[in-house]
Amino acid sequence: MRLTSTNPASPKILAVYVGLLVDVVARLNISAEELLEGSGIAPEQINDVLWYLDFDVFQRLYERAVLLTNEPGLGFHLGMQMKVSCHGLVGFAAMIGKDVREALEVAQQFVGVLSNAFSLLLDVGEETSSLYFNEIFPEFSIGESGVMAVALGFALMGEAVTGQRLEGVAEFTFKRPDYFDRFEQLIPGEVRFEQPRTRLIFPSKYLDLPLIMADPMTARMAREQCKRELNAVTKNSSFSRLVGELAYDEALGFCTLEDVADKLHMSPRTLQRQLAQEDQSFSSVIDALRQRKATAMLKQRELSLESIAEKLGYTDTANFTRAFKRWTGMTPRKFTD
Secondary structure, three states, X not given: OEEOOOOOOOOEEEXXXXXXXXXXXXXXXXXXXXXXXXXXXXXXXXXXXXXXXXXXXXXXXXXXXXXXXXXXXXXXXXXXXXXXXXXXXXHHHHHOOOEHHHHHHHHHHHHHHHXXXXXXXXXXXXXXXXXXXXXXXXXXXXXXXXHHHHHHHHHHHHHHHHXXXXXXXXXXXXXXXXXXXXXXXXXXXXEEOOOOOOEEEEEHHXXXXXXXXXXXXXXXXXXXXXXXXXXXXXXXXXXXXXXXHHOEEOOOEEOOHHHHHHHOOOOHHXXXXXXXXXXXXXXXXXXXXXXXXXXXXHHHOOOOHHHHHHHXXXXXXXXXXXXXXXXXXXXXXXXXX
């Protein structure tokens, strides 16, 4: 695994997604050289399947691509070109799984191999199920168009690996963009905006649909390789930061120590011991996570103090205000003035 980092605070993302971006803008008459100008990225680097770059570099490239193409809805072009193979080893492991359920479980477990900027959560219900998409770091966002690209990509990849037309509901937290009318017909199903969470909702019966390229033996080998890759990524990042990434989910809120340990396939005691090696504890990680998310939520301004306090797990606004003042030396209201 090769890792290029100039910003230690930035999450990472596989360079293959830069390759996807290059391919899409090429269809809109923008060359790779023009897109990558000034980024410090050589065209040959984007074909290195083991190379990671800072997510903020990818952010700037995406913004540059939107400017160069004059296409605010660039994410829909990305979604249309997003094949399962675009996701490298994780995509391959998902594609040859037994059924849709196994494919989504692979994506949920190993999304960290692709980027530690996101998490996925599969919530299975009796009649309907949901796939939640969570951007872990609010300050490192792919934006509205990028989120819709992921949603469209998942929907189309689902059809590709099952060979069947799949329909459902896509929910997004932001307002309906002005450009959405031009692309609405691309999403197979209903789209809802200004919702509490970003997710895809679909009939639970889809989970049992077999995959066209199912290969159980090879799938087991691919999952083992995914585990090795995830461990390699983990070793090259701060363990306390990784715990923070896994400790909060937009759908479920804050996780317990035991929940995070389970996600990392280790005992709670081992997790605590590894945090102690970085002079951290689980409670200190959660406290820092609350501070970062509180600051990001307050900047959105449309969220009430009551709503923010609830999202962060405080019983009332008074407790939240005391915590925020301890972090920043000012009250939440003063911070937003």
